[in-house]
Amino acid sequence: MSENAGTSTIIVDKTANAAPLGFTGLGLAAVLLSLSYIGVYPVGSMIVSMSIFLGGFAQVFAGIMCWKKGDVFAGTAFSAFGLFWFSLAGLIVMPAIGWIEASSGMAMAAYLFIWGVYTFVMLIITMKIGVRALQVVFLTLFILFMLLAVVNATGSSGLLVVAGYVGLLLGLSSMYTALAMVMNEVHGKTVAPL
Numbered sequence: 001m002s003e004n005a006g007t008s009t010i011i012v013d014k015t016a017n018a019a020p021l022g023f024t025g026l027g028l029a030a031v032l033l034s035l036s037y038i039g040v041y042p043v044g045s046m047i048v049s050m051s052i053f054l055g056g057f058a059q060v061f062a063g064i065m066c067w068k069k070g071d072v073f074a075g076t077a078f079s080a081f082g083l084f085w086f087s088l089a090g091l092i093v094m095p096a097i098g099w100i101e102a103s104s105g106m107a108m109a110a111y112l113f114i115w116g117v118y119t120f121v122m123l124i125i126t127m128k129i130g131v132r133a134l135q136v137v138f139l140t141l142f143i144l145f146m147l148l149a150v151v152n153a154t155g156s157s158g159l160l161v162v163a164g165y166v167g168l169l170l171g172l173s174s175m176y177t178a179l180a181m182v183m184n185e186v187h188g189k190t191v192a193p194l
Contacts, residue, residue, distance in 0.1 A: 017185065018065030020178040022078035023137070025058025027174030029085060030144075034167030037160050048089050055085030073129065077122055084115060109153035116145030133177040133194040140170035 029050045036043045059082030067075035091111075095102035103111070123138040147163035150156065180192035 013069065015065065015069060017181065018062040018069070018078075019071075019074050020181045022059045022062030022066070022074065022082075023174045023178035023181070025054045025056075025062065025085075026081060026137070027171045027176075027178060029055030030167050030171030030174060032171075034164045034171060037164030037167060039161065039164075043092060048092055051085045051089040051092075056082050056089065058082070059085065073122075073125060080118070105152045105155060109149045112145050112149040112152060116142055116149060119145055131194050133173065133180065136173045137170065137177055140166055140173060144170055 032050050033043075033047055035041065036047060059078045061082075063075050063077070063079030063082055066078060091103060091108075094100050119138060119142040123135070123142050126135045126138050144163055144166045147159060147166060151160045151163055176192070177194065180194050183191045184194070
């Protein structure tokens with residue numbers, strides 16, 4: 001008989017909450033892309049870099065870490081939207097380097113519309129989760145996708161500016177969510193409401 005018979009080992013999960021990283025990636029990338037919609041600067045290498053490294057990698061890494069913690073919603077959302085940013089960067093870069101023709105306005109409208117449908121379902125799921133900040137992020141993201149789908153279908157530059165302001169609201173609310181999560185955890189209490 002072993003000396004350790006009858007004893008048990010307790011494993012404590014000390015991994016951090018990865019959601020603030022995912023919301024940071026979404027927030028920073030969305031703000032900078034939205035400023036291009038408003039007309040502050042054109043879509044260029046900064047947008048592509050932010051799409052890949054913050055929007056893409058940060059959210060995919062956060063998604064993988066959330067899966068490990070057993071959070072199916074965050075794991076799915078961050079991974080899917082991280083891959084969205086990679087695909088967006090591909091839609092910008094591949095035609096620019098001559099790999100493939102640029103997508104038509106209607107093709108981009110379909111791309112953005114289907115992401116809007118997906119986001120709407122995720123928004124419905126946030127109603128069960130009950131975190132208001134999360135609901136604001138998904139609501140503004142849904143509205144942004146639908147506005148951009150219409151912009152790409154119609155070519156409306158005025159509506160693109162409106163989409164830019166909705167995107168700013170999305171990005172800022174996402175950054176607020178990330179920073180509130182970090183602040184609340186560091187202080188051990190609710191400092192910034194979610």
